[in-house]
Amino acid sequence: MPLGKSHVIGIVTALSDHPTRSTKPIKDILDAAPILTTDLLKLASWLSDYYHHPIGSVYAALIPTLARRGNPTEFEPPLIWIAVGKSTPTSLDRAPRQRRLWESLSSTGPVTTDEARKLGATLPLLRKLEQRGAIVSQVERADYRISPSDIKPTSEQTAAIRAITANLDQFGVHTLYGVTGSGKTEVYLRVIENALKQGKQALVLVPEIALTPQTTARFVERFGAAGVIHSAESDRERFRTWARVASGEHQILIGTRSAIFSNFRDLGVIVVDEEHDPSFKQTEGLRYSARDVAVIRAQMLGIPCVLGSATPSLETLANVDRKRYSMARISVRPGSRKMPTFRVVDIRGERLNGGLSEPLLTVMRQHLNNNAQVLVFINRRGYAPTLCCSRCGWRAECDACDVRLTLHQSPKLLQCHHCLRRYPTPSTCPECASEEIVALGAGTQRVEQTLKTEFPDVPTLRVDRDTTRSQTQLQNLFSTLTNPSRRILVGTQMLAKGHHLPNVTLVAVVNADNGFLSPDFRGPERTAQLITQVAGRAGRAERPGEVWIQSYDPANPNLVALTEYGYDGFTKTEMQHRRLAQLPPFTVMAMLRADASNSNESETFLLQLLAIVATFDIEALGPVTAPLARKSGRFRHQALLVSRRRSEIQRALEAVESKVPSQNSVRWSIDVDPIDTF
Ligand code: ADP
Ligand code: ZN
Ligand code: ZN
Numbered sequence: 247m248p249l250g251k252s253h254v255i256g257i258v259t260a261l262s263d264h265p266t267r268s269t270k271p272i273k274d275i276l277d278a279a280p281i282l283t284t285d286l287l288k289l290a291s292w293l294s295d296y297y298h299h300p301i302g303s304v305y306a307a308l309i310p311t312l313a314r315r316g317n318p319t320e321f322e323p324p325l326i327w328i329a330v331g332k333s334t335p336t337s338l339d340r341a342p343r344q345r346r347l348w349e350s351l352s353s354t355g356p357v358t359t360d361e362a363r364k365l366g367a368t369l370p371l372l373r374k375l376e377q378r379g380a381i382v383s384q385v386e387r388a389d390y391r392i393s394p395s396d397i398k399p400t401s402e403q404t405a406a407i408r409a410i411t412a413n414l415d416q417f418g419v420h421t422l423y424g425v426t427g428s429g430k431t432e433v434y435l436r437v438i439e440n441a442l443k444q445g446k447q448a449l450v451l452v453p454e455i456a457l458t459p460q461t462t463a464r465f466v467e468r469f470g471a472a473g474v475i476h477s478a479e480s481d482r483e484r485f486r487t488w489a490r491v492a493s494g495e496h497q498i499l500i501g502t503r504s505a506i507f508s509n510f511r512d513l514g515v516i517v518v519d520e521e522h523d524p525s526f527k528q529t530e531g532l533r534y535s536a537r538d539v540a541v542i543r544a545q546m547l548g549i550p551c552v553l554g555s556a557t558p559s560l561e562t563l564a565n566v567d568r569k570r571y572s573m574a575r576i577s578v579r580p581g582s583r584k585m586p587t588f589r590v591v592d593i594r595g596e597r598l599n600g601g602l603s604e605p606l607l608t609v610m611r612q613h614l615n616n617n618a619q620v621l622v623f624i625n626r627r628g629y630a631p632t633l634c635c636s637r638c639g640w641r642a643e644c645d646a647c648d649v650r651l652t653l654h655q656s657p658k659l660l661q662c663h664h665c666l667r668r669y670p671t672p673s674t675c676p677e678c679a680s681e682e683i684v685a686l687g688a689g690t691q692r693v694e695q696t697l698k699t700e701f702p703d704v705p706t707l708r709v710d711r712d713t714t715r716s717q718t719q720l721q722n723l724f725s726t727l728t729n730p731s732r733r734i735l736v737g738t739q740m741l742a743k744g745h746h747l748p749n750v751t752l753v754a755v756v757n758a759d760n761g762f763l764s765p766d767f768r769g770p771e772r773t774a775q776l777i778t779q780v781a782g783r784a785g786r787a788e789r790p791g792e793v794w795i796q797s798y799d800p801a802n803p804n805l806v807a808l809t810e811y812g813y814d815g816f817t818k819t820e821m822q823h824r825r826l827a828q829l830p831p832f833t834v835m836a837m838l839r840a841d842a843s844n845s846n847e848s849e850t851f852l853l854q855l856l857a858i859v860a861t862f863d864i865e866a867l868g869p870v871t872a873p874l875a876r877k878s879g880r881f882r883h884q885a886l887l888v889s890r891r892r893s894e895i896q897r898a899l900e901a902v903e904s905k906v907p908s909q910n911s912v913r914w915s916i917d918v919d920p921i922d923t924f
Pocket of ligand 2: 677678679680
């Protein structure tokens with residue numbers, strides 16, 4: 247429709263019989279069918295109200311990029327290309343490009359157009375080969391069928407499956423609390439099977455890192471096909487999956503966060519796997535929690551939502567306590583695999599070797615001598631957290647952010663983990679010119695180096711964001727992980743998820759203190775989850791695992807509760823602490839953030855917002871400088887709103903939105919249910 251001198255793409259959300267003077271004509275209707283169905287429109291309006299985000303931007307977040315640019319949402323069905331014949335057709339003798347392509351296609355077998363492009367094909371080239379009769383194309387159809395499974399569910403699994411499938415036609419949130427490897431996925435598969443048999447679709451949300459080919463493979467094995475949406479896909483691939491879900495061709499969609507906004511024809515169940523995972527929360531733009539939106543969407547559709555985890559979030563456990571969610575537990579692993587035992591290593595006064603204590607190295611040696619794998623978990627990538635001058639105390643910091651730079655070894659450089667700027671490593675101190683520049687602390691690269699020196703004959707594999715930049719690297723990684731020749735695995739939280747590593751008998755946690763003593767109130771929860779998850783990678787029936795945790799604070803109540811009573815013990819003490827300290831899930835929070843090129847401006851702006859909320863029954867903390875006080879050259883402030891009543895926070899935020907002072911140098915945002923608050 248016309249707007250000023252140009253034309254814009256708009257979304258029709260309602261119709262009226264009474265045009266006004268500002269009513270503009272619609273020039274063209276792009277989509278044959280509504281791109282946002284009634285249920286998505288309803289969801290959009292909930293999102294806009296709840297997260298205090300402009301409705302227009304919410305629509306934009308719900309529609310795939312390609313459709314937003316004006317592509318009609320009807321789309322070409324995906325094709326697969328198949329080489330004809332056994333030897334290179336002689337007709338291609340004088341067309342070397344076509345010939346090479348035919349040879350590639352002949353060796354790969356049937357490929358999609360996208361896969362063919364990766365082999366150097368273009369659509370015209372493929373069409374030419376097709377005209378010559380050298381290849382044929384077929385419309386690729388998702389081929390769903392239900393294969394029988396030879397797994398016999400345990401009694402706990404059966405109880406969970408029954409509880410959910412008996413209520414497939416109504417809303418309910420079913421928490422599935424089962425230790426790692428206890429067979430939660432088997433429960434999802436059975437529940438989905440029931441939904442499919444009723445002609446309904448299923449959505450499975452998984453954390454960013456967990457979406458591996460192995461994850462999808464289990465669904466494809468059982469159901470013949472599955473649609474997949476993740477962040478590494480091109481707009482075209484996403485759009486295609488989106489359209490196939492909308493048409494109902496895809497009966498199952500597996501995806502990360504944003505898959506919750508997909509346009510289903512008839513959704514029957516939503517599964518959120520690893521519901522505690524922080525990657526379900528979007529931290530910019532529309533700051534939604536995909537887990538919470540899943541619950542709302544299930545409620546709007548009157549269908550069940552399954553929240554699965556080995557370490558449920560305190561929010562979810564509180565909802566179980568309040569009887570809003572039901573809970574099924576799986577406490578034993580099939581085949582009686584034992585849970586690992588914990589051991590805390592007091593490292594006060596110990597001399598550390600690249601972050602590792604002597605007792606830890608000794609126990610590692612024992613396990614390696616027994617031909618087992620050892621997993622070393624460390625929460626920091628890079629070589630060392632920082633570089634400093636031992637003469638004058640100078641520390642390497644980012645020019646644009648108020649943070650220390652992380653030292654990397656290969657390639658050798660200093661990097662800011664916030665704005666990703668890189669700096670060369672100085673050989674002398676920029677302040678006092680001394681040559682005594684030392685690396686402080688230990689990151690994955692340094693621990694890896696120490697291990698290579700200590701165990702020169704043992705192959706080591708490092709896993710962190712630096713070694714898994716590309717999708718291919720990530721995929722290779724997961725197959726290498728289970729390869730028993732890589733005896734030591736060193737890595738960050740990427741190692742904590744997804745994979746069961748039966749040959750690992752020792753998990754070493756290099757440092758748990760940073761997490762348990764983190765200024766963010768969710769630090770202990772996240773640390774307990776990570777340690778439990780990483781511990782869950784280890785051991786099998788005949789070889790139970792051990793978990794050793796190094797700590798400068800071995801009497802820390804969180805650490806003691808976790809190591810003596812497991813995640814259950816941890817949540818009990820932590821829940822009590824949250825109640826006493828009036829923290830979520832016993833209160834509701836919203837964060838106001840502002841940044842400006844001038845420090846005063848962002849602070850003053852937040853003070854104005856806090857004046858607006860002063861009349862409500864909420865506690866306002868701040869404004870304070872953000873934990874990262876300066877990022878990419880802009881000064882950042884934040885203020886936290888806390889209340890016992892959600893309605894009060896919501897009304898206060900509405901007041902903020904309607905009375906916000908006009909200005910244009912400050913960027914600001916509202917974050918409802920923030921996950922980072924310090
Ligand atoms: P989770 O999702 O809880 O981590 P999985 O569903 O991946 O656990 O199960 C772990 C392993 O146990 C898988 O190899 C799975 O095939 C197997 N398994 C699950 N349920 C059973 C069962 N009832 N009997 C035997 N093996 C099972
Ligand atoms: Zn110096
Ligand atoms: Zn920076």
